[in-house]
Amino acid sequence: MIKTLVIHLGDTKTGSTALQSVLRSGRYTTPSGQTVFYPGESLNQNRMPNAVAQSSQSRIFSSVAEEFKASECDFGVISAELFQAVDPEDLKHALEQEMPDFIDRLRLISYVRPHAEKLVSTFSEQAKFGKVADDLRNHFKNTRSKKKFHYAPRFEKWRSTFGNKFSLRLFQRNALVNGDVVEDFFQWMLGEAGTKVNAQQLSNSALTAGQIALLRRFHDLLQRQGFSKDKGRMPAAVARALVAQFRISGLAETSERVTLPPKLVTSIQSTYRKDAAELDEMFFEGTPMSHALEAVPEKLIGVNKDFEASRFFSEETLQAFDTMAQMSILLMGENKKQLRKRANQVRAKTKLKR
Incomplete structure (x- = not known):
């Protein structure tokens, strides 16, 4: 049986894909x-938080427990960024019911991204799946109303539920070991530096404004073709594979980055100032979250972007894109299960460097 169980909880947009690709490669x-x-065999174990959310964790958790019991490794790792949406008490209950042998050898870790950077990165991420607001100002209003980036209450609950078994790390280059989340995780887990990574890492980095414009155009075409039952969205696996191909080809890679208008930066700071201070007091030495909020990187500040594809591409390029998109949409209606499987294979084969 493994000696220590480590659960990596995310958050989303904190290098989870890079870490998971290294763990999976071995x-x-x-x-x-x-x-x-x-x-x-999957890149991550996001089926586990999904099962907790649906109160159907018995089979999945017990299956993973059996794998850990059969292993003689020093550490067993579960990595699933979707745990960020799970109530810590629900996870604790699932572990006590289905993995009781590991409760006394459990450690949990989560990474937190500064508020402004998180807003931009989630805007980019949601653009893949057609879920995003028209622009960053509306995305800010939506996330603020739902208190999505009010971190302190959520992480305080993780700590109160699991005590000193839970650790929170700052996802910021100057706070990570050698500026790398993979090295940082291994040093935290092992208690010593020196892990050598020989694998290429999958990346889930932010999209450019031009790439977001193309994705929006694709989603618009989906809606026109009657994909209303899927809310006009392409399957997640297909979206990820398409973005991977953007990066391989370099399509729109050099177009302008998504930026925060100065007035929006001021609103973000006033909204999250208290939350940053509370998180600093609870988890960190000094005031790194407060400092990050007040010193939003200059590269993130700029005009509010217009994501109309014609701003970034010629009419000829867009006609070619539309033609290929139409063909892809037709294929989506054929065998969705096989399509998702093939899209995941394509994405995995890219082995994008972080």
Whole structure:
């Protein structure tokens, strides 16, 4: 049986994909020969938080528990960024019911991204799936009304539920070991530096304004073709594969970045100032979250973007894109299960460097 169970909880947009790709590859060398077991075959274990949310965790959790019992590794790791949406008490209950042998050898970790950076990165992420607001100002209003980035209450609940088993780390380059979340995670887990990573890492970096414009155009075409039952969205696996191809081809890679208008920066700061201070007091030495909020990187500040594709591409390029998009939409209606499987294979084969 594994000696220590580590649950990596995310958050989303904090390098989870890079970490998971390294864990899945197994291509790393630990400093003192420590061994790590990463269960299953998927990139992550997001099926576990999904099961908790649906109160159907028994089969999935017990299956993972059996894998950990059969392993003699020093560490067993579960990595699922969707745990950020799970009530800590629900996870604790699931662990006590289905994985009781591991409660006393449990550690949990989450990474938190500064508020302004999180707003921009989630806007980019949601653009893949057709869920995003018209622009960053509306995205800010939506997330503010739902208190999505009010971190302190959520992380305080994780700590009150799991005590000192839970750790929170700042996802900011100057706070990470060698500026890298993978190295940071391994050093935290192993208690020593020196893990050598030999694998290429999948990346889930932010999209440019031009790439977002193309994705919006694709989603518009979906709606016109009667995909209303899917709310005009392409399957998530297809969206991820399409973005991977953007990055391989370099399509719109050099177009302008998504930026925050100065007035919006001021609103973000006033909205999250208290939350940043509370998080600093609870979890960090000094005031890194407050400092990050007051010192929004200059590269993130600019005009409010217009995501009309014609701003970034010629009419000829857009006609070619529309033609290929129409063909892809037709294929989507054929065999969705096979389509998702193939899209996941395409994305995995890209092995994009972080």
